[in-house]
Amino acid sequence: xxxxxxxxxxxLVEAFELLSAPDGGVKALAGGTDLLVGLRNGAIRPRAVVDxxxxxxxxxxxRADKECMSIGANAVLAQLTASEGxxxxxxxxxxxxxxxxxxxxxxxxxLAGNLCNASPAADTVPALLAYGADVVxxxxxxxxxxxxxxxxxxxxxxxxxxxxIVTTIVLPTPKPGTGAAFARLTRRRGVDLAILSVCCLVxxxxxxxxxxxxxxxxxxxVRDSAAAVVxxxxxxxxxxxxxxASPITDVxxxxxYRQAMITVLARRTLAAAIERSSWVSP
Numbered sequence: 001x002x003x004x005x006x007x008x009x010x011x012l013v014e015a016f017e018l019l020s021a022p023d024g025g026v027k028a029l030a031g032g033t034d035l036l037v038g039l040r041n042g043a044i045r046p047r048a049v050v051d052x053x054x055x056x057x058x059x060x061x062x063r064a065d066k067e068c069m070s071i072g073a074n075a076v077l078a079q080l081t082a083s084e085g086x087x088x089x090x091x092x093x094x095x096x097x098x099x100x101x102x103x104x105x106x107x108x109x110x111l112a113g114n115l116c117n118a119s120p121a122a123d124t125v126p127a128l129l130a131y132g133a134d135v136v137x138x139x140x141x142x143x144x145x146x147x148x149x150x151x152x153x154x155x156x157x158x159x160x161x162x163x164x165i166v167t168t169i170v171l172p173t174p175k176p177g178t179g180a181a182f183a184r185l186t187r188r189r190g191v192d193l194a195i196l197s198v199c200c201l202v203x204x205x206x207x208x209x210x211x212x213x214x215x216x217x218x219x220x221x222v223r224d225s226a227a228a229v230v231x232x233x234x235x236x237x238x239x240x241x242x243x244x245a246s247p248i249t250d251v252x253x254x255x256x257y258r259q260a261m262i263t264v265l266a267r268r269t270l271a272a273a274i275e276r277s278s279w280v281s282p
Contacts (some may be wrong), residue, residue, distance in 0.1 A: 001039050005048035011263030012057050012165065016140045017250040018050045020163030028052055028165065028166045030074060031109040033101065036115045058167060060110075061084065077106040077114070077124075090171060091276070092180035092199050094126040099184060100124065118152045118218070120195075125152065125219040126199040127182055133171045139164030152218045177204035179277025181269045184213075185261055187252055195253040196261050200269035202226050202277045210238075210266060215245040215258050229270065230281055238266045 009015045021028055025047035029035055034199045038044030052058055053074055060074040064085045068086075070269050071080070080086055080097040087094050100106055100123050101116065114124045115135070128148045135151050151159055160166070174180075184197035197213040206226040213219040222240050229238070247258035274281075 002042070002045050004039075004046050006051065008051040008054055008209060010019045010054055010056065012055060012138060012167075013162060014164060015050060015052060015055060016138075016163045018048070019165065021048070022162075023047065024144060024162065026050055026129075030113040032113075033105050033109040034119075036112065046111070050149055052165065057098065058165075066171055069173070069239045071111055071169045071171070073112040073167050073169075074110055075112075076109060077109050078103075080111060081106070089174055089182070090127075090131060092182040092201065092273075093124065093131060093171070094246040095182040096124045096127040096184075096197070096199065111169055114170065115148065115151065115208050116158060116160070116166055118154070118156050118158050120155055120194055120218055121194045121197070121214040122219065123184060123194060123197055123213070126197050127180075128169070128171075129211035129219060129221040130180060130199040130201040130209045131171050131174065133169055135166055136168040136170060137164050138167050143167075145170075149221050154217045175203050175205075177278030178202070179275065179279070181224075181272035183265050183269050183272075183277065185265060186212075193252065196247075196258050196265060198262070198265040198269050200273040202270070202273040204278045206279050208270065208273075210241055210269075212241060212245065212262070215247040215262060217246070220244060226270075226274065226279055227282055230274075 006017050012146045027046040027049050029051045058073040061072045062075055063070045071276050077097040077100050081094050090124040114122050127258050133148045135146050135156040180198045184194045185196050186192040194214045196215055201209045208224045208226045210222045247255050
């Protein structure tokens with residue numbers, strides 16, 4: 001590991017200044033579960049690391065109101081899996097958080113960090129897409145709000161500009177009777193990157209949203225009608241998902257295997273989401 005400077009700001013203003021360095025050689029640290037791996041293997045070589053854990057405005061809180069659930073930037077994944085409100089209203093997000101790394105990692109890794117790392121295989125992002133989550137971003141120029149669907153641009157690439165920080169992830173309150181489910185495929189049960197992950201959400205009016213991960217340069221969302229998907233033939237079923245996917249061949253799986261398994265996991269999550277919802281097939 002190469003030497004680097006370390007800074008621990010206590011306010012967002014201080015953090016903005018540190019992260020706005022013109023040379024771009026500054027990295028933000030929240031949970032650090034991805035950053036430390038890159039530091040150790042030399043893939044990431046920053047001039048300085050800015051620790052965000054002690055900033056009051058980024059408190060690790062999960063707060064609910066009538067219209068949304070807000071998750072603070074420093075909230076760790078173990079908080080998500082333990083939250084009664086999330087388990088009740090956003091079960092698929094909890095299911096996705098519960099499979100990230102190990103127990104130790106989930107007590108360090110943050111939801112915001114899992115999103116900002118912008119891995120095509122990020123476990124929580126398909127669920128955030130299906131639930132229609134937004135990201136609140138603050139920086140030297142003020143605050144803006146971006147949908148998760150528009151936040152990740154590609155592998156390790158987001159819309160964040162110099163000095164900007166994700167402060168909150170906002171989940172709109174699902175309609176009563178909404179059902180959702182998450183599933184992923186890996187080589188082994190524990191601590192492994194996903195070969196493929198799928199989150200399916202079905203609302204009481206029969207709209208279906210599929211969030212997919214690990215089958216393209218970034219996780220993506222596909223919308224459909226539950227009636228159309230359920231009534232379609234085997235050849236047509238989930239065709240939009242397969243058409244939009246562009247999986248690679250790597251050490252975990254081949255392109256063809258990933259392509260074939262999209263339909264398998266989509267069927268499973270759709271069946272589970274329908275069972276959890278109040279939607280009735282016509």
